[in-house]
Each structure stands twice: as C-alpha cells, then as structure tokens.
Amino acid sequence: MELYFSIIIPVYNRPDEVDELLESITKQDYQDEFEVIIIEDGSDQSSVSIVEKYNAKLNIKYFYKENTGAGLSRNFGMKKASGNYFIILDSDVIVPQKYLSIVKNELTKNFTDAFGGPDAAHHSFTAIQKAINYSMTSTITTGGIRGKKKSVGKFQPRSFNFGLSKKAFEKTKGFSKLKAGEDIDLSFRLLESGFNTQLLEKAFVYHKRRTTIKQFFKQTFAFGTARPKLNRKYPETAKITYWFPSLFIIGIDITIILLLFGSWIPILFYAFYFVILFLNSLFExxxxxxxxxSIITTLTQFYGYGLGFLQSKFIEK
Incomplete structure (x- = not known):
C-alpha cells in the first residue's frame, strides 16, 4: 500500500506552539506528498493567522469547531483528511527533520495499522520542562515507554505521537469521549478489533508537556483518574503496577508520621531512592x-497520579 500521510493536530489556545510545530514540519526531509490538518477546538486564542503563514509552504487545512476535547477533535480531523494513514500529534511537540521519513521506512518494512513513538526533551526546553520529561520517560519513575521493541502487536500508543490507518479508524471509530486516557482506550479497541500496533523507537518527537508544576500536577491527576475507569471498562487489562504511585505516596505519608515518633529507618528508603533518581537525572x-x-517533578507525578487514581477508584464511579 502506498502511504499518504495526513498529520492531524488538534489545538486549544496555543497558537505559539502551533507555529513552532508547523515550522518544524516545513523542515522535514520527506520527499513524498503529505497534508496537515489543524483543528481549532473552540479556542479563544485563534491559530488561523499562524496557519496562514504556512499556506505556501505546506499542504495545510484549517478547521474551527466547538470545544469537545482533543479526542473528538482528532476524529473530526481524520474525517476531513485525504490520506490513508493518519499521524496524530499534540500541538506542544516539535518533530525532528527525519521524522516522516523514519515513519514511512519503518511502516514499509513492517506495516501495522497503528504505531506509537517516544518523546524526548529538546535542548531549547526550560529546566522544568526537561525535568518533567525525565519524570515522564525514565524507567526508574512511573514513566517510560510501555512495551518493548520486539513486542509488536500489544504496544499501547500515546496520543502525542500516534499513527493510525484509515482502515483502523473506520473500524474503531477513533477516539472516545474520554478527556483523559482516550488514547489507551483506543489502543485496547484496536487490539480487540484484530489490529496490530508497534513502537517505532526512532520516530521520536520533542514533547514540551507542561511548563509549570501546577500544570503538571493537573495533567498527572487526570491520568490517574482515567486508569480506574479504563480498568472497569477493560477489567482484563488491570495490573497491580497501576497502584504503585498511590502506594508510594501513602508510604511517604506514613513515613512522615513515623518520623514524628522518632522512627528514622523508613525515611532512609525514600532518601536512597531520590539520591539514585538525582544521580540518574544528572547523568542523563x-x-x-x-x-x-527532577525530584520535585517526580514527587508531583506520584502525588498527581496517585491521588487521581484513589479518587477515581473509591470516590468517583
């Protein structure tokens, strides 16, 4: 099958980020035709003037719609697209020069109807953005890519860097109405429908994520609330590891209480962990x-996800 890519980008009040993303797309070394679809999800800060800057450089289409969230906006864009393979990107990413070429080469060698790629921190990112990226991707936190290079078929792509064939979109109907965890939900439905997925390790993007601790906490809290909902919808996918952030923060709270009563031993475990984390982040x-x-962002990640998980598990049904 000859691949024709449609890059789908939903955006909400982030015109500056869209500008930077589109600029990186113009620098692709990709020789084949492709299109870019921008979906303005009911923004107050319009990106239309930014998009107009790239009309002569890119085959680009712009649509404005009422606010429904990123998932349904991606579906909207895929319905408007002309391509037979959709590449879904968050507006807060930058794509390396060889991104599209790598994706095509990998899919040509081993085609799957869906793929996911990793993310990395760009040298221009702020210190807090680099720390957040570390916490979200490190194997010694709850981050990291789930799945291994050889485990083709079971990998769960994430929406910031997600590939989906038109055939798979039409069969699954795309993303659900979930505001968080909608990419994992789609991954489960892809597998249920008999489609294979894979991790394209070399097809990474630079992902800004959030720029403040408060924003990062809000984001991870939403991730935490989504997991129990997904476990209820797909009980066979539930794992004990999803409890780790909640158990970690409960352990910290108990440790602080014990410390008040003169027990120092439990705090040594956490001190040792954060020393290892500090050294690992320093090395990277x-x-x-x-x-x-990275210590602060990892604590934020644990507390955000852990509290969100507990609230969704025991309070929200």
Whole structure:
C-alpha cells in the first residue's frame, strides 16, 4: 500500500506552539506528498493567522469547531483528511527533520495499522520542562515507554505521537469521549478489533508537556483518574503496577508520621531512592538544576497520579 500521510493536530489556545510545530514540519526531509490538518477546538486564542503563514509552504487545512476535547477533535480531523494513514500529534511537540521519513521506512518494512513513538526533551526546553520529561520517560519513575521493541502487536500508543490507518479508524471509530486516557482506550479497541500496533523507537518527537508544576500536577491527576475507569471498562487489562504511585505516596505519608515518633529507618528508603533518581537525572541531563527539579517533578507525578487514581477508584464511579 502506498502511504499518504495526513498529520492531524488538534489545538486549544496555543497558537505559539502551533507555529513552532508547523515550522518544524516545513523542515522535514520527506520527499513524498503529505497534508496537515489543524483543528481549532473552540479556542479563544485563534491559530488561523499562524496557519496562514504556512499556506505556501505546506499542504495545510484549517478547521474551527466547538470545544469537545482533543479526542473528538482528532476524529473530526481524520474525517476531513485525504490520506490513508493518519499521524496524530499534540500541538506542544516539535518533530525532528527525519521524522516522516523514519515513519514511512519503518511502516514499509513492517506495516501495522497503528504505531506509537517516544518523546524526548529538546535542548531549547526550560529546566522544568526537561525535568518533567525525565519524570515522564525514565524507567526508574512511573514513566517510560510501555512495551518493548520486539513486542509488536500489544504496544499501547500515546496520543502525542500516534499513527493510525484509515482502515483502523473506520473500524474503531477513533477516539472516545474520554478527556483523559482516550488514547489507551483506543489502543485496547484496536487490539480487540484484530489490529496490530508497534513502537517505532526512532520516530521520536520533542514533547514540551507542561511548563509549570501546577500544570503538571493537573495533567498527572487526570491520568490517574482515567486508569480506574479504563480498568472497569477493560477489567482484563488491570495490573497491580497501576497502584504503585498511590502506594508510594501513602508510604511517604506514613513515613512522615513515623518520623514524628522518632522512627528514622523508613525515611532512609525514600532518601536512597531520590539520591539514585538525582544521580540518574544528572547523568542523563548533565545539569544539577534539572536533576534537583527532577525530584520535585517526580514527587508531583506520584502525588498527581496517585491521588487521581484513589479518587477515581473509591470516590468517583
């Protein structure tokens, strides 16, 4: 099958990010034709003037619609697209120059109806953005890519860097109405429908994520609330590991109480963990500031996800 890519980008009040993303797309070394679909999801801060800057550089289409959330906006874009394979990107990413070429080469060698790619921190990112990226991708936190290179068929793509064939979209109807966890939900339905997925390790994007601790907490809290809902919808996918952030923060709270009563031993476990985390982040990022902030962002990640998980599990039904 000859691949014709449609890049689907939903955006909500982030015209500056769209500008940076589109600029990176113009620099692709990809030789084949492709199109870009921008879906303005009821924004107050319009991106239309940004999109107009790229009319002469890209085959680009712009649509404005009422606010429904990113998932349904992606579906809207895929329905408007002309391609037979959709590449879904968040508006807060930057794509490396060889991204599209890598995706095509990998799919040509081993075609699957869906794929996911990793993310990384760009050198221009702020220290807090690099620390958040570390917490969300490191194997010693709850981050990291779920799945291995050889485990083709079971990988769960994430929506910031997600590929989906037109055939798979038409069969699954795309993303659900969920505001968080909608990409995991789609991954489960893809597998139920008999489609294979894979991780394209080399097809990474630079992902800004959130720029403040408060925004990051809100984001991870939403992730945490989504997991029990997905477990109820797909009980066979529930794993004990989803409890780890909640158990981690409960353990910290108990440790603080024990410390007040003079028991120092439990705190040594957490101190050892955060020393290892600091050194690992320092090795990866080559920055003492980022390494220190990585401790704060990892605590934020655990508390955000853990509290969201507990609320959704025991309070919200």
């Amino acid at each position: 990022n080559k920055s003492f500031k980022v390494a220190f902030l």
